[in-house]
Amino acid sequence: MSKLLEMQGICKSFYGVEVLHAVDFSLEKGEIRALCGENGAGKSTLMKVLSGIYEQNDGEVHFKNVHIKRTAEPLEVQAYGISMIHQELNLFDDLTVAQNIYLCREPKGKNGLIDFSEMNMEASRLLKRLGESIDPKTPVRELKIAQKQMVEIAKAISFNVELLIMDEPTAVLTGKETEIMFNLMRSLSEDGISIIYISHRLKEITEVCHSVTVLRDGSYIDTKKVADVTEKDIATLMVGREVQHSSIGDFSGDEDDVILEVLGVTDNMLDDVSFSVRRGEIVCFSGLVGAGRTELMEVIFGIRRPESGQVLIDGKPVTVKSAIDAIKIDIGLVTEDRKDTGLVLCRDITENSNYVFWRKNKGIFKGVKKTRSNTGGMIERLNIKCAGSDQDVANLSGGNQQKVALAKWLLSDAKVLILDEPTRGVDVGARQEIYQIIRELAESGIGIVIVSSDMQEVMSVSQRVVVMHEGRKTGELKCSEMEEEKIMYMATNV
Amino acid sequence: MENIKQKNSFLQLVSRVWKNYSIVVVFFVILIICGIAAPRFLRPNNLLNILRNTSIVGIIGLGMTFVIIAGGIDLSSGPVLATSGAALIALQKMVTESGDPAMPLIVPILVCLAISTGIGFANGIIITKAKLPPFIVTLAVGIIARSVVMYFCRGATIMGNKIPEFTNIGNGSIFRIPIPFIMAIVLALILHVTLTRSKFGTYVFAVGGNEKAAKYSGIKVDRIKIATYMIVGFCTGLAAVIEMSRMAAVAATSSGMQYEFEAITAVIIGGTSLNGGKGRLIGTIVGFIILGIVKNMMIMLNISPYLAGAVKGAVILFAVLIQRREK
Structure with missing residues (x-):
């Protein structure tokens, strides 16, 4: 046991579902290790176990040959010399740089109050080591995003860190800022600090990392020296599972019967995206986190205003400035986060499934009879399991909540239905039911767009897949041409 | 076996009634306790008097229920009652002194309602278009409205004309039932139907x-919010008509004083969540009647008026406590 870090047989379950299956992971002193895998492969979960945020169900962690207790809190783990920089910055905008770095550990003077000059001096020394010249007295709010990232790193290093975990630190950085970050990582490594680097950008991994570990579906797959592999090899390792073939087949309807066409949509997250959907076709959007798929759907639904580009329905250009406009021209959106934007949790099934129906139909009153038959029909058709139509949506399971979110749009007679991650947090049984409903909807002539990060979902429900990478469309495949590797190459843009 | 089942379903029924109508149960308990503590309390005249007195705040509470269900709050109601009331009194005096009695009384009343509804509209516009917190906007508007009334009345009281056509609105009865209470109940019925049967009502909850x-369901969120502030504005105007008619006078400093808080108290006692999305008008009705009873009992039991706040505060805490939903 001469390694710096040794994780053995780590298992982790959420609500009885195992998401990490006996993962082993070890690291040398001064090594920069990339951690790769698809969305949901277990990278973040593994790192959260390591940093003490989650408690593993089984398995042991040794750091510098010292056993770290399963119940160790993040602060205890930090005391061992392990720090994690999360994807979202954890800084307080209104505190100064120095205050952020030494939060809860402020140096105290003789009188028991905070010794600010001491704190600022320490912070400034720390920042200098990182080659950064920010004044430690600056409020964090005034910093650029790359500088904030530096403050996070400074904070992590201030714990006398020996292992630094970075979760997609470059997602928000520009090319030049990324370069500075890489130089910093290299110099930290030379000082003997090990780094675990989580990223979707394979090019960066081959550029800055020494070695790469791939996880897939919660299992350890392989660890390779970067010198020995190509980006393509990594992508293949990431997918690698046996392909389950239950695909739906190519689109067989009228090729020219286009219902939705999007031309050259561009804004700060999207770069000249065009695609079209035919009546009765199911098109999936695949890509990694941050590919801009949700943003594209928001443009179509009028929530987001693009800088340029056009949306056409039935060949006619339309202006969609709000959800109200989108509903008028029969576009529906089942949102990604049903609790945030899809459902009014404290109201019942009847109300939640009829909102759009009521908006679309004239009249002051809800119409008790029609409303009741609408809701009853939906509960039956979608097999929504509930105590009754007056049950609050908050008390339904994830799958049944999603069905209610879907019911809202089925009752609206949408011509184009966009489903953003339609099976996120939905159990396996309900998932199959939702797929079946989607197929039926397509057969009835609705154009369907699905955004999905679940590769198996993409493979099994779509007739065509559009792949995006960092705001650009990087490829398009028919069902018969679909292979997980191909999609992954496009999604990682190798 | 059969017996156990029945027992269970009976218990379930009891628990459901308690969950939804706990405040009504508490209301009857309060009635009984008050009746025992002060037998005079249960005399019909006293009870009718309570209903008359509490209906003014109650009517504001009905409108306030809409605002609170939509996730807002209106702290301007008291001053708005004074402002629209001052206009009503000034106009009433002018109209009645110019001869032709009673008939044109409708004009001052309409102006009063228009002013209060207009201020509600202004509240709603500022809150939705400037995206400011309702608490701050209505607080500021309330302060402005109070100041305008003080200026208008030179800080004193303006007297109207005490003609019976006018004073009967607040002081009269039909079949012994006080007219203000009849107005409150009719208004409550209309608003109840609006809240539970109309699309608008459902959108307020949403x-x-x-x-x-x-917003993602295509509901015009801003319009709904503005409408709720107009509803509470209209209700405040109606409350002003009753309040002004009882004395045929408006007092710059004390008319409508703290009414907004009493109205909000009635709504909270009635079980409407300050977080929005949940609430019932029946609760508010029970809420303002309980408030009236508490005030009445303070007098009956000779409790110092300085302790009124302490008792009211305790009632709020108690009401919220028994209606607390387990998370």
Whole structure:
């Protein structure tokens, strides 16, 4: 046991579902290790176990040959010399740089109050080591995003860190800022600090990392020296599972019967995206986190205003400035986060499934009879399991909540239905039911767009897949041409 | 076996009634306790008097229920009552002194309602278009409205004309039932139907429950919010008509004083959630009657008026406590 870090047989379950299956992971002193895998492969979960945020169900962690207790809190783990920089910055905008770095550990003077000059001096020394010249007295709010990232790193290093975990630190950085970050990582490594680097950008991994570990579906797959592999090899390792073939087949309807066409949509997250959907076709959007798929759907639904580009329905250009406009021209959106934007949790099934129906139909009153038959029909058709139509949506399971979110749009007679991650947090049984409903909807002539990060979902429900990478469309495949590797190459843009 | 089942379903029924109507049960308990503590309390005249006195705040509370369900709050109601009331008194005096009695009384009343509804509209516009917190906007508007009334009345009291056509609105009865209470109940019925049967009512709940989801469902969130402030504005105007008619006078400093808080108290006692998305008008009705009873009992039992706040505060805490939903 001469390694710096040794994780053995780590298992982790959420609500009885195992998401990490006996993962082993070890690291040398001064090594920069990339951690790769698809969305949901277990990278973040593994790192959260390591940093003490989650408690593993089984398995042991040794750091510098010292056993770290399963119940160790993040602060205890930090005391061992392990720090994690999360994807979202954890800084307080209104505190100064120095205050952020030494939060809860402020140096105290003789009188028991905070010794600010001491704190600022320490912070400034720390920042200098990182080659950064920010004044430690600056409020964090005034910093650029790359500088904030530096403050996070400074904070992590201030714990006398020996292992630094970075979760997609470059997602928000520009090319030049990324370069500075890489130089910093290299110099930290030379000082003997090990780094675990989580990223979707394979090019960066081959550029800055020494070695790469791939996880897939919660299992350890392989660890390779970067010198020995190509980006393509990594992508293949990431997918690698046996392909389950239950695909739906190519689109067989009228090729020219286009219902939705999007031309050259561009804004700060999207770069000249065009695609079209035919009546009765199911098109999936695949890509990694941050590919801009949700943003594209928001443009179509009028929530987001693009800088340029056009949306056409039935060949006619339309202006969609709000959800109200989108509903008028029969576009529906089942949102990604049903609790945030899809459902009014404290109201019942009847109300939640009829909102759009009521908006679309004239009249002051809800119409008790029609409303009741609408809701009853939906509960039956979608097999929504509930105590009754007056049950609050908050008390339904994830799958049944999603069905209610879907019911809202089925009752609206949408011509184009966009489903953003339609099976996120939905159990396996309900998932199959939702797929079946989607197929039926397509057969009835609705154009369907699905955004999905679940590769198996993409493979099994779509007739065509559009792949995006960092705001650009990087490829398009028919069902018969679909292979997980191909999609992954496009999604990682190798 | 059969017996156990029946027993269970009976218990379930009891628990459901308690969950939904706990405040009504508490209301009857309060009635009984008050009756025992002060037998005079249960005399019909006293009870009718309570209803008359409490209906003014109650009517504001009905409108306030809409605002709170939609996730907002209106702190301007008291001053708005004074402002629209001052206009009503000034106009009433002018109209009645110019001869032709009673008939044109409708004009001052309409102006009063228009002013209060207009201020509600202004509240709503500022809150939705400038995206400011309702608490701050209505607080500021309330301060402005109070100041305008003080200026208008030179800080004193303006007297109207005490003609019976006018004073009967607040002091009269039909079949012994006080007219203000009849107005409150008729208004409550109309608003109840609006809240539970109309699309608008459902959207009010949706906006208060999850504004984003409402927006994504194509609901015109801003319009719904503005409408709720106009409703409470209209209710405040109606309350002003009753309040002004009882004395045929408006007092710059004390008319409508703290009414907004009493109205909000009635809504909270009635079980409407300050988080928005949940609430019932029946609760508010029970709420303002309980408030009236508490005030009445303070007098009956010779409790110092300085302790009124302490008792009211305790009632709020108690009401919220028994209606607390387990998470």
